[in-house]
Amino acid sequence: MTTIARHLAVARAIAAKDLRAELRGRQAVTSTLFLAALTLLIFGFALGPDRASLAAAGPGLLWLAVILSGVLAVGRLHQLEMEDGAFELLALYPVPRAAIYLGKALGGLAAMVALGALVLPLTVILYAIDVASALPGLVLVIGLGALGFAAIGTLYAGLTVRLRAREVLLPLLLLPVVAPLLLAAVSATASLLAGDPLGELGAWLQLLVGYDLAMLLAGGLTYGLALEE
Amino acid sequence: MIDPAAIGDLAFVMAAYGVILGGTGLYALSLARRLRGARPTTSSQASDQPRPSAPPIDPRA
Amino acid sequence: MATRALGIVALVAVGGATAFALAGVPADLNQGEAQRIMYIHVASAWLAYLSFGVTAAASVWWLVRRDPRADAVALAGAEVGVLFTAATIWAGMMWGRPVWGTYWQWEDPRLTTTALLLALYVGYLLIRRLTDEPARRATRAAVVGIVAAIDIPIVHFSVVWWRGLHQGPTFMSPDTILNPPAPGQFVAALLLMLGAFSLAWLWLMVNRYRLARLDWEAEESARRGRLPGLAAAVPAPRP
Numbered sequence A: 001m002t003t004i005a006r007h008l009a010v011a012r013a014i015a016a017k018d019l020r021a022e023l024r025g026r027q028a029v030t031s032t033l034f035l036a037a038l039t040l041l042i043f044g045f046a047l048g049p050d051r052a053s054l055a056a057a058g059p060g061l062l063w064l065a066v067i068l069s070g071v072l073a074v075g076r077l078h079q080l081e082m083e084d085g086a087f088e089l090l091a092l093y094p095v096p097r098a099a100i101y102l103g104k105a106l107g108g109l110a111a112m113v114a115l116g117a118l119v120l121p122l123t124v125i126l127y128a129i130d131v132a133s134a135l136p137g138l139v140l141v142i143g144l145g146a147l148g149f150a151a152i153g154t155l156y157a158g159l160t161v162r163l164r165a166r167e168v169l170l171p172l173l174l175l176p177v178v179a180p181l182l183l184a185a186v187s188a189t190a191s192l193l194a195g196d197p198l199g200e201l202g203a204w205l206q207l208l209v210g211y212d213l214a215m216l217l218a219g220g221l222t223y224g225l226a227l228e229e
Numbered sequence B: 001m002i003d004p005a006a007i008g009d010l011a012f013v014m015a016a017y018g019v020i021l022g023g024t025g026l027y028a029l030s031l032a033r034r035l036r037g038a039r040p041t042t043s044s045q046a047s048d049q050p051r052p053s054a055p056p057i058d059p060r061a
Numbered sequence C: 001m002a003t004r005a006l007g008i009v010a011l012v013a014v015g016g017a018t019a020f021a022l023a024g025v026p027a028d029l030n031q032g033e034a035q036r037i038m039y040i041h042v043a044s045a046w047l048a049y050l051s052f053g054v055t056a057a058a059s060v061w062w063l064v065r066r067d068p069r070a071d072a073v074a075l076a077g078a079e080v081g082v083l084f085t086a087a088t089i090w091a092g093m094m095w096g097r098p099v100w101g102t103y104w105q106w107e108d109p110r111l112t113t114t115a116l117l118l119a120l121y122v123g124y125l126l127i128r129r130l131t132d133e134p135a136r137r138a139t140r141a142a143v144v145g146i147v148a149a150i151d152i153p154i155v156h157f158s159v160v161w162w163r164g165l166h167q168g169p170t171f172m173s174p175d176t177i178l179n180p181p182a183p184g185q186f187v188a189a190l191l192l193m194l195g196a197f198s199l200a201w202l203w204l205m206v207n208r209y210r211l212a213r214l215d216w217e218a219e220e221s222a223r224r225g226r227l228p229g230l231a232a233a234v235p236a237p238r239p
Helices: A003-026 A030-047 A051-083 A086-092 A097-127 A132-160 A166-177 A179-194 A201-227 B004-042 B044-048 C002-024 C033-065 C068-100 C109-129 C134-166 C174-178 C184-223
Strands: none
Touching: A003 A051, A003 A097, A030 A051, A030 A097, A051 A086, A051 A097, A051 A132, A051 A166, A051 A179, A097 A132, A097 A201, A132 A166, A132 A179, A132 A201, A132 C134, A166 A179, A166 C109, A166 C134, A179 A201, A179 C134, A201 C134, B004 C002, B004 C033, B004 C068, B004 C184, C002 C033, C002 C184, C033 C068, C033 C109, C033 C134, C033 C184, C068 C109, C068 C134, C068 C184, C109 C134, C134 C184
């Protein structure tokens, strides 16, 4: 088996395990879905009821909900595994560290995509935003944003999982680092919904792709260090 | 410098320089103090005197 | 000692540069006295980013060589960096209020990027504080330091693009004001402040590094169960 094939096989196995555990009721990510929906609701209470201003704030609120719940989701994907004692075992497997990272990041990606898939229609409903014309573009932006967040979120979750203060430390570390991702994703979303009047969409998409690549590289190279004890 | 608007501006200038230089000074002083406090454990006074032998402290205890 | 001399020289230099910036150099025609803040703002910014670079490089050094000196340099860079980053933001706010009318301007790339820099540094220092074992602490911090270094240029680009798209007609950025031909005295005042602050930075870095080395040695001794001064103690087996 070539090295790449081996990496992918290991990654797929790890991601599949996470999915199976989730479906069997581990509740790592499903609870954060409820939280994301709730966040959108209380944003409405905080910023409403004027429809115009809510619609204008829509892209920002969408991504805030995704990212705030996403922090919890990636954290829990590691945390629950840690509590079961499985994380330590994972670190002992004689497989390339980058493959483990890829597997966990795939799980994170699935979680983020699920969050995006839930938050988008809710935003349409709650904030009266019309997405029909921009839907393919929105799917792309959500995908790119989800990938970037999963990439760095998985790394930092692995880095902090053994710390007692991880619930505070993970958001504290993640939020500054994903600031450019947030900026680019919100700008791209807003621009898509408006029909890209300033021609800025390409630049934001490029930024997202660049960010994703940079964070995937960082994670692939250093996740092994986070695993080692 | 008779311009009254300039006096308001001067307050900001003083605030900027004052806080920054003051804060840096305090940090420098605290560094100097911490260094002086840490030194004696490695100074000649501590290592010359014979110490009664004691069992090594178990860090896991 | 050499560092004591450095300290004295730095102190005198900072005093002289400040005096020149506050009284020696004339006020700006457009911005008035408030423009004097620019000197300390730019000097602080320069050193904040330099410290950041030092921490990033030292982090790589640690990961490659596991040399405790690397970790000490990284820590020194981060702590001193927080100081200068906070100074940059504070000066930026004090400059902004008289010139822009507000303490904060979202489209100013230096201000927003530096604010994120501060957040990244604080995270770095916090993850250090929450890890007990020195080598693991150094490794965790190194990962954070390197990711932060990758992130900062991305942040800068994104904010510059952001500004480029939304710039309003009344917006006036401190760095666009720097660009028009600056009288020689302004440049001289800036260089003087930069030089003086660099000397102070060097003194702070050297001493913070020393303190970090001493702390590391003390920690290692305590962990190995060996008190300094004990002769021929049998080292406890490492856990």
